[in-house]
Amino acid sequence: MMTMYEQIGGHETLRVVVVVFYRRVLRDPLLAPLFEGFDLARLRAHQAAFLGAVLDGPHVFTGRSMRRAHAGLGVTTDAFDALIAHLAASLVDAGVTAAAASRLTDAAESFRSAIVTAADQP
Ligand code: HEM
Numbered sequence: 086m087m088t089m090y091e092q093i094g095g096h097e098t099l100r101v102v103v104v105v106f107y108r109r110v111l112r113d114p115l116l117a118p119l120f121e122g123f124d125l126a127r128l129r130a131h132q133a134a135f136l137g138a139v140l141d142g143p144h145v146f147t148g149r150s151m152r153r154a155h156a157g158l159g160v161t162t163d164a165f166d167a168l169i170a171h172l173a174a175s176l177v178d179a180g181v182t183a184a185a186a187s188r189l190t191d192a193a194e195s196f197r198s199a200i201v202t203a204a205d206q207p
Pocket residue numbers: 116119120123128131132135147148149150154155158160164165168192193194196200
């Protein structure tokens with residue numbers, strides 16, 4: 086049986102997803118400052134590996150824990166909501182099936198409490 090990773094077109098599709106995703110994120114004034122100074126190519130590669138692992142692809146995600154990777158960034162609830170929306174839109178743009186897209190956004194959503202570190206501004 087094909088994995089969901091294979092069903093959506095594997096690496097080629099996820100490569101499109103992460104390119105579209107970071108393009109959207111960096112155009113969002115709420116999110117762009119949070120990514121300033123980070124190596125975009127590295128982020129794209131990590132994100133693609135992460136998404137691939139969620140869809141049972143060949144990846145073994147060896148990155149840091151989500152809490153560690155995002156510690157001190159000051160991610161607010163609003164920023165997190167915006168990022169999830171960009172991820173969902175990027176998955177649609179890349180033609181990912183609805184089933185795979187919801188698995189990916191659910192996985193991302195499951196890290197909310199680990200990633201959101203800053204209190205919301207009034
Ligand atoms: C508003 C929300 C988020 C912001 C601002 C953000 C920002 C960042 C930044 C700046 C880094 C690089 C940290 C560093 O190299 O020191 C990073 C790493 C990473 N992020 Fe996010 N992120 C967010 C949400 C998410 C979500 C929802 C996921 C996946 C479910 C995710 C997956 C990753 C991964 C896989 C890495 C690489 C971890 C590693 O270096 O080992 N991020 N993120």
